[in-house]
Amino acid sequence: MGGSMFGLKRLFSGYSQRPAPVPPAQLAPAVVQPARPAVTGLIEQRSTRHVAGWMLDPAAPDAPPTFEAVLTAGPQETVVATSHAALGTAWLRHPPPDGRGHGYHLILPAALTDDERDRLIVRPVGGGAALPLAEQPQARYRPIKHVALDIVDNCNLRCPFCLYDYTNTHRTNVMSDEVFDAAIRLMPYVGDEFFWLSCLHEPTMHPKFTSLIERIPHEFRSNIFYTSNLSRRMPQEYYDVLGRSGLNFMNISIESRTPDIYEKMRKGAKHRIFMECWEQLLAACKAGTAPPKLRYIMMAYKSNFREIPELVAWLREERMASFIDVRYTYDMSHIDPAFKQAEYLDPPDWHWLMRELAQYSPHEVCLSLPPDLPPPPRAETGSEPAPRPTEAAEPVQAAAPAPAPAPLQPVISPGEFEFRVSYNGRAFVAPIYLANRPDIVPDLAEINILDITDPVDYLRTLSPA
Numbered sequence: 253m254g255g256s257m258f259g260l261k262r263l264f265s266g267y268s269q270r271p272a273p274v275p276p277a278q279l280a281p282a283v284v285q286p287a288r289p290a291v292t293g294l295i296e297q298r299s300t301r302h303v304a305g306w307m308l309d310p311a312a313p314d315a316p317p318t319f320e321a322v323l324t325a326g327p328q329e330t331v332v333a334t335s336h337a338a339l340g341t342a343w344l345r346h347p348p349p350d351g352r353g354h355g356y357h358l359i360l361p362a363a364l365t366d367d368e369r370d371r372l373i374v375r376p377v378g379g380g381a382a383l384p385l386a387e388q389p390q391a392r393y394r395p396i397k398h399v400a401l402d403i404v405d406n407c408n409l410r411c412p413f414c415l416y417d418y419t420n421t422h423r424t425n426v427m428s429d430e431v432f433d434a435a436i437r438l439m440p441y442v443g444d445e446f447f448w449l450s451c452l453h454e455p456t457m458h459p460k461f462t463s464l465i466e467r468i469p470h471e472f473r474s475n476i477f478y479t480s481n482l483s484r485r486m487p488q489e490y491y492d493v494l495g496r497s498g499l500n501f502m503n504i505s506i507e508s509r510t511p512d513i514y515e516k517m518r519k520g521a522k523h524r525i526f527m528e529c530w531e532q533l534l535a536a537c538k539a540g541t542a543p544p545k546l547r548y549i550m551m552a553y554k555s556n557f558r559e560i561p562e563l564v565a566w567l568r569e570e571r572m573a574s575f576i577d578v579r580y581t582y583d584m585s586h587i588d589p590a591f592k593q594a595e596y597l598d599p600p601d602w603h604w605l606m607r608e609l610a611q612y613s614p615h616e617v618c619l620s621l622p623p624d625l626p627p628p629p630r631a632e633t634g635s636e637p638a639p640r641p642t643e644a645a646e647p648v649q650a651a652a653p654a655p656a657p658a659p660l661q662p663v664i665s666p667g668e669f670e671f672r673v674s675y676n677g678r679a680f681v682a683p684i685y686l687a688n689r690p691d692i693v694p695d696l697a698e699i700n701i702l703d704i705t706d707p708v709d710y711l712r713t714l715s716p717a
C-alpha cells in the first residue's frame with residue numbers, strides 16, 4: 253500500500269506526462285468557433301485508491317464522457333488513468349441536480365499517498381476544467397461493506413428456531429490459520445458494517461479461537477464483532493484476551509432469565525453454565541483495558557415475550573448492555589411447524605412489545621418486526637398508528653420493506669461488495685443494494701479466499717469501470 257510520486261512515475265511510465273496547457277491568451281485562433289459549453293460534474297469520492305462522481309457534456313448529453321484522472325505537482329501533470337463515465341447516478345450521495353449526467357467509478361492503477369490523493373484531479377479528455385470536489389468527499393476506500401466470516405461450520409446448541417439446518421451436521425470443521433490470514437488481508441478495505449468473526453455458527457467451537465483473535469492486527473480490531481451463545485466453558489485466558497482485545501462489540505444470545513425457558517429456547521445449553529460464563533465475561537469487561545461493547549440479541553416468542561421489557565431494562569442497568577436487538581424469526585422451512593404454531597407471536601403480541609419498548613431510541617433497543625405485520629389498530633394507539641420502530645432503526649437485521657405496487661429497479665452501489673466466507677475459505681461476493689434489494693441476492697462471484705493475494709486487484713475485476 254502507498255507509494256511515492258517517484259513510484260507512480262515508474263508505475264505509470266506508459267502514461268503521458270506533459271506540461272500544463274499554454275494559456276489561451278498566447279494562442280492565435282485560426283478559426284473562431286462558437287463557444288462549446290463546459291463539461292460539468294463532480295468528484296464525490298477521492299481516495300488513495302479510487303475516484304467516483306458524475307459528469308455531463310452538455311454538447312452530447314447522452315454520450316458517456318471520457319475523462320482522465322490526473323496527478324498534479326506544480327506545472328507537472330501525470331495522467332494516471334483514463335476511463336468513461338458510463339454509469340447511472342442513482343447511487344451517488346450528490347447526484348446531478350437536474351438528474352442529467354453520467355456516473356463514474358474508477359479504481360486507480362496503483363495506490364497513491366495521502367498527499368498525492370489531495371493533488372488528484374478529474375477532467376474531461378480533450379480539454380476542459382477539472383471537476384469540482386464535493387463538500388466532504390469520501391476520502392477512504394472501503395469497498396467491502398462487510399465480511400461475514402464463519403471460522404467453524406457447527407454450533408454446540410440446536411435452538412428450535414435456528415436459521416441454519418443442522419440436521420446433517422455431525423462434525424465440526426474449523427478454519428485454518430492460513431485461511432484466517434487470507435481473510436485478514438480484506439480487513440483494510442472493510443467499511444461501516446464491520447468484519448464479522450461469526451455469521452451462522454458458534455465461533456467458540458474453534459479450538460484456537462483465542463489465538464485467532466490475537467492474530468488480528470490491532471489497527472483493525474475496532475471494526476470487528478462476533479456473536480456467541482456464551483454457553484460453552486472457555487479458559488480464563490479467553491476472557492483475559494477479550495478484555496484487552498479492542499474488538500468493537502460482541503453479541504450475546506439470551507431469551508429469558510428463567511432457566512426452563514432459557515434451556516427450552518437455547519436447546520442443549522445449561523442455564524447454570526451460561527450464567528457462569530456470563531459472570532466471567534462481565535468481570536473481564538470491567539477489568540479489561542479495551543473490552544468489546546456488549547450487545548444482546550433475543551428472539552421474541554409466546555414463551556418469553558411478556559418478560560422482554562423487564563429483561564431489556566435489567567440488561568441495560570445490570571449487564572452492561574450497549575444495545576439490544578429483539579427479533580422475529582425468519583420463516584425457514586426447516587423449522588418445526590409445531591414450534592411455529594406454538595411460539596410465533598400474533599400481531600397483538602408484537603403491538604404490545606412495540607408499546608412497551610417505545611421508550612427506547614433505535615440506538616438503544618431495536619425491535620425487528622415481521623415484514624407482514626399490520627399496523628396497530630387505532631383503538632390501541634389512541635391516535636394514528638405509531639411508526640414502526642424498525643422504520644427508524646439502524647439496519648441491524650432485515651427491516652420490513654414497504655409493499656411496492658410494482659417491482660422497482662434495484663439500485664446497486666458500483667464498486668462496493670459484501671463477502672461471505674466459510675471455514676474452508678470459500679468466499680461468495682455479492683453487490684451492495686442501496687434501494688430495492690431483492691429477497692434473494694444473486695452472487696456476483698465465488699472464489700477461494702486463498703486465491704485473493706491483492707484484494708484491490710480482485711475487486712477491480714468485479715468493478716464496473
Ligand code: SF4
Nearest residue numbers: 407409410411414481
Ligand atoms: S446458538 Fe445460534 S447458531 Fe447455535 S443453534 Fe442456536 S440459533 Fe443456531
